[in-house]
Amino acid sequence: MAALLKRPLKLALVQLATGSDKTANLSRARSRVLEAAQQGASLIVLPECFNSPYGCQYFPKYAETLLPSPPSNEKAPSFHALSALAKEANAYLLGGSIPEYETSTEKYFNTSLMFNPKGELIATHRKVHLFDIDIPGKITFKESEILSPGNKITLVDLPEYGRIALAICYDIRFPELATIAARKQCFLLLYPGAFNLTTGALHWSLQARARAMDNQVYVGLCSPARDMEASYNAWGHSMVVDPNAAVMTEAGESEEVVYADLNEDKIQETRKGIPLQGQRRFDVYPDVSEGKIDFERA
Numbered sequence: 001m002a003a004l005l006k007r008p009l010k011l012a013l014v015q016l017a018t019g020s021d022k023t024a025n026l027s028r029a030r031s032r033v034l035e036a037a038q039q040g041a042s043l044i045v046l047p048e049c050f051n052s053p054y055g056c057q058y059f060p061k062y063a064e065t066l067l068p069s070p071p072s073n074e075k076a077p078s079f080h081a082l083s084a085l086a087k088e089a090n091a092y093l094l095g096g097s098i099p100e101y102e103t104s105t106e107k108y109f110n111t112s113l114m115f116n117p118k119g120e121l122i123a124t125h126r127k128v129h130l131f132d133i134d135i136p137g138k139i140t141f142k143e144s145e146i147l148s149p150g151n152k153i154t155l156v157d158l159p160e161y162g163r164i165a166l167a168i169c170y171d172i173r174f175p176e177l178a179t180i181a182a183r184k185q186c187f188l189l190l191y192p193g194a195f196n197l198t199t200g201a202l203h204w205s206l207q208a209r210a211r212a213m214d215n216q217v218y219v220g221l222c223s224p225a226r227d228m229e230a231s232y233n234a235w236g237h238s239m240v241v242d243p244n245a246a247v248m249t250e251a252g253e254s255e256e257v258v259y260a261d262l263n264e265d266k267i268q269e270t271r272k273g274i275p276l277q278g279q280r281r282f283d284v285y286p287d288v289s290e291g292k293i294d295f296e297r298a
């Protein structure tokens with residue numbers, strides 16, 4: 001089997017404490033990303049809504065306009081901060097997500113931005129599955145009241161390392177995305193995400209481990225730190241899971257950076273021991289990674 005991960009990679013997840021001051025959020029993100037780079041991380045991830053509080057009431061106020069690209073500094077300060085930071089850190093940087101406003105359609109999206117070490121934007125992912133849930137007495141949330149969904153699967157080639165997939169939070173609950181990404185040769189699935197005290201306790205770790213186990217790839221989930229004063233209490237517990245579904249590292253609830261060293265051997269060893277790749281029965285059920293799949297649409 002050809003190598004999926006061409007050389008070892010140190011991954012850092014920044015479990016950022018975010019508040020209502022966007023400038024302060026960006027400045028905190030900068031310190032933590034530079035700290036991770038100093039520790040040798042070459043792929044650094046910030047959480048979902050790292051520049052704003054998480055909640056439908058906040059999306060319009062914090063939204064930035066990214067298109068046409070490159071946007072102006074005035075319309076997209078987070079875009080420019082991330083670009084400069086990736087360059088300064090000399091690392092790949094995933095700005096987990098920011099609220100985005102698209103002027104031409106007058107729509108809002110929950111969008112992540114990936115920059116290379118030169119500070120160039122190399123991918124964007126708009127959350128495909130919007131977080132609309134209603135668990136009586138626990139949590140009701142309806143992103144679709146404000147947001148529109150993205151409509152593509154996002155795979156990104158990092159020339160020195162290999163291919164990764166980006167998705168956001170609720171997207172993890174739809175295993176088709178992960179299966180397609182793995183079958184398209186990704187070695188890592190990254191999900192910036194803000195589960196909450198109800199769904200986090202139930203499913204955060206389970207989802208991460210399940211996507212890793214089914215697909216025998218690395219999985220990273222990066223949450224904001226928990227803030228009990230906020231209107232939405234993020235679960236925390238950012239984690240990296242290995243291709244054999246073991247948790248490699250897990251944050252607590254506060255601001256923290258966690259690290260994991262990813263390598264090809266672990267993928268090979270897992271797939272050699274349990275060789276799912278060659279055992280699929282596409283004569284019995286369809287291959288979801290074949291056929292018309294949108295990787296490109298904005």
Ligand SMILES: NC(=O)CC(=O)C(=O)O
Nearest residue numbers: 131169170194195196199
């Ligand atoms: N916040 C989300 O998008 C998803 C979530 O909290 C969950 O799936 O649970």
